[in-house]
Amino acid sequence: MGDTIKVGIADYAICKSPDMVTTIGLGSCVGVVIYDQMTKTCGLIHVMLPDSTRIRANSNKAKFADTGIPLLLEELKKKGCSGRGLRAKIAGGAKMFEFTTNNNATNVGEQNVEMVLTQLKKFGIPVMAKDVGLNFGRTVLFDPSDASMKITAAGKPPKVI
Amino acid sequence: MGLDKGDFNDVQKDILKEIGNIGIGSATTAMSFMFHSKLTVDFTKVLALEFDEVLRLLGGEDELAVSVLSVFEGDADGMLLFIMKKDQADNLVNMMMQTHEQIEGYSDMQQSAVKETGNIIGGSYLAALESFTGLKLRLTPPQICIDMAGAILSVPVIQFGQTGDKAFLVESSFDDEEYDINGFLLMVSEFDSYEKMCAVFFPEG
Numbered sequence: 001m002g003d004t005i006k007v008g009i010a011d012y013a014i015c016k017s018p019d020m021v022t023t024i025g026l027g028s029c030v031g032v033v034i035y036d037q038m039t040k041t042c043g044l045i046h047v048m049l050p051d052s053t054r055i056r057a058n059s060n061k062a063k064f065a066d067t068g069i070p071l072l073l074e075e076l077k078k079k080g081c082s083g084r085g086l087r088a089k090i091a092g093g094a095k096m097f098e099f100t101t102n103n104n105a106t107n108v109g110e111q112n113v114e115m116v117l118t119q120l121k122k123f124g125i126p127v128m129a130k131d132v133g134l135n136f137g138r139t140v141l142f143d144p145s146d147a148s149m150k151i152t153a154a155g156k157p158p159k160v161i
Numbered sequence: 162m163g164l165d166k167g168d169f170n171d172v173q174k175d176i177l178k179e180i181g182n183i184g185i186g187s188a189t190t191a192m193s194f195m196f197h198s199k200l201t202v203d204f205t206k207v208l209a210l211e212f213d214e215v216l217r218l219l220g221g222e223d224e225l226a227v228s229v230l231s232v233f234e235g236d237a238d239g240m241l242l243f244i245m246k247k248d249q250a251d252n253l254v255n256m257m258m259q260t261h262e263q264i265e266g267y268s269d270m271q272q273s274a275v276k277e278t279g280n281i282i283g284g285s286y287l288a289a290l291e292s293f294t295g296l297k298l299r300l301t302p303p304q305i306c307i308d309m310a311g312a313i314l315s316v317p318v319i320q321f322g323q324t325g326d327k328a329f330l331v332e333s334s335f336d337d338e339e340y341d342i343n344g345f346l347l348m349v350s351e352f353d354s355y356e357k358m359c360a361v362f363f364p365e366g
Contacts, residue, residue: 008213009315025222025311028319048319096316097230097304108319137312139223154225154308155266 004141007031010063012045014075017145026092026138028109030065030116033089033142033149034072034125036081042144043072049108050115065115073123088125089149089161090116091140093132109133129161180289188285192278212318215347220246222311227267229279230316231303233287236296239350240317241287243279247307249342250275256340267307276305282346317349 002018009029015021017040023031026046035042045068049055052064061067076082093113113132120127131138131151141150152158219226227250229243245253251264257274264271280303291298306313 009311009318025309025315027308027312027315029315048315094312096306096308096312135306137309139309 007044007046009046010048010060012043012062012068012072012075014041014043014079015142015144016041016079017143020141020143022139022141024139026140027094027096028092028112030090030092030109030112030132031138031140032065032069032072032116032120033140034069034076034086034120035088035142035144035147036076036085037087037147038085039079039081040144041076041079041081042142042147043076044140044142045069045072047112047116050111065112065119069116069119069123084124086125087147088120088127089129089142089147090120090127091131091138091149091151091161094137095133095135096137098135131159131161176293180286180293188281191281191285212314215345216310216314218345219244219310219314222309224310225307226250226310226313227275227305227307228313229276229283229303229305231280231283232301233298234301235298237298237350239348240320241283241300242313242317242347242349243282243344244310244313244347245342245344249344250307252340252342253278253344256342272305272307276303279303279305282344286346286348317347320349 002020005013005015005019005021007013007021007023013021021033021042021044023044023046029046029048031044031046033042033044045062047065047068048063050065052058052061052067055064058064058067061071073082073086076086090113093109093116095107095109110133113130117127128147129149131149136153136156139152141152142148143150149161150158151161216222225247226244227247228245231241233239233241251262254264254267254271254274255261257278258271267275283303284300287298287300290296
C-alpha cells in the first residue's frame with residue numbers, strides 16, 4: 001500500500017503509483033489532475049482563482065488556473081512525463097452560496113472551470129472526465145495506478161470518474 | 162496607526178471586541194424574543210486568525226458545517242460568515258423549534274431558523290460597527306450553505322484572500338437552560354476596509 005498525499009488550497013503535488021493524491025473540500029476551487037498512464041504518475045493542483053493577471057499578489061503560481069497548469073506541466077516534465085500521453089480529469093468549481101446580486105465573485109467557480117479548460121486545450125491535453133459546477137463541495141482522491149478519480153460530497157454517495 | 166497586512170494589534174482587537182459587546186445587547190434581545198425563552202448570547206473570544214486555524218476550530222476541512230453568509234458593502238466591503246459545526250447547528254435548531262431530533266437533511270423551516278440566527282448575529286455586529294465607526298454599511302440578505310467546512314471557508318478566502326490571509330473572528334455562544342451552543346462569526350474584509358475602520362479609531366493617523 002502506498003501513501004496518500006494531501007494537497008492544500010492553492011498548492012500542488014506530484015504523485016506516483018502506488019501512492020495516491022487527495023484534496024479535501026473543493027468549493028468554487030478546482031482540483032485538476034494531469035496524469036500519464038504509461039509511467040503511472042500524476043500531478044494534482046488545487047487552484048483558487050482563474051486569472052493571475054487580475055490580482056496584484058500573484059506570486060503563488062499554484063493559486064491561479066492560468067499559471068498553475070503550466071507549473072504543473074513543468075513539474076511533471078521533470079519526472080519524465082510530457083507529450084501526447086498526458087490526460088486530465090477535473091472536479092470542483094461549485095457555487096457554494098446562491099446570491100441574487102450579480103457580483104462576479106459569486107460565480108468564480110464557473111470562471112475557474114473555464115480557465116482550466118482553456119489552459120488544458122492550449123497545451124493539447126484531453127479532458128477525460130469532469131465533475132464540476134452545481135452547489136456542493138467535493139473531496140477528490142486520485143489513484144494514478146488506474147487513473148480513477150473518486151469524488152465524495154456531503155450527503156451524497158461517492159462516485160468515480 | 163498603521164495596520165500590518167491582515168493583522169491586528171491588541172488595541173485594535175480590543176476595539177473590535179468592544180463592538181461585539183455593543184452588538185450583544187441587541188442580539189440577545191432579538192434571540193430571546195424569537196426563542197421565547199431567556200437566552201444569553203455572548204461573544205466570548207475575539208481573534209485574528211489564519212484561515213487554516215479557523216478550519217482547525219471547526220474540526221478540519223471535511224467536517225460538516227452549517228453557515229450563513231452575508232455580504233456587506235458601502236463605505237467598507239466585506240463578508241460576514243456565521244459558521245458552526247453541524248452538531249451545534251442541530252442543537253440550535255432543536256432549541257429554536259423545541260424539538261429533539263437528529264437532523265439529516267435540513268428542511269426549509271430548519272434552514273430559515275439557522276439563516277435568521279445568522280442574520281441576527283451578523284446584523285447586530287454590523288449595526289454596532291456602523292454606529293461605532295460612522296461608516297455606512299449595507300448588508301445583503303443572508304444565504305445558507307451546509308457542506309464541508311473547507312468548501313465553505315474557501316468562499317471568503319477567495320474573495321478576500323488576495324489582501325491578507327487572516328480573518329477576524331468572534332466566537333459566539335448561546336445558552337439557555339438546556340443547550341450551550343457555540344458558533345463563530347467571521348468578518349472578512351478588503352484590506353482598505355480594515356484601514357478605514359482603524360482610521361476611525363485612530364484619527365491622528
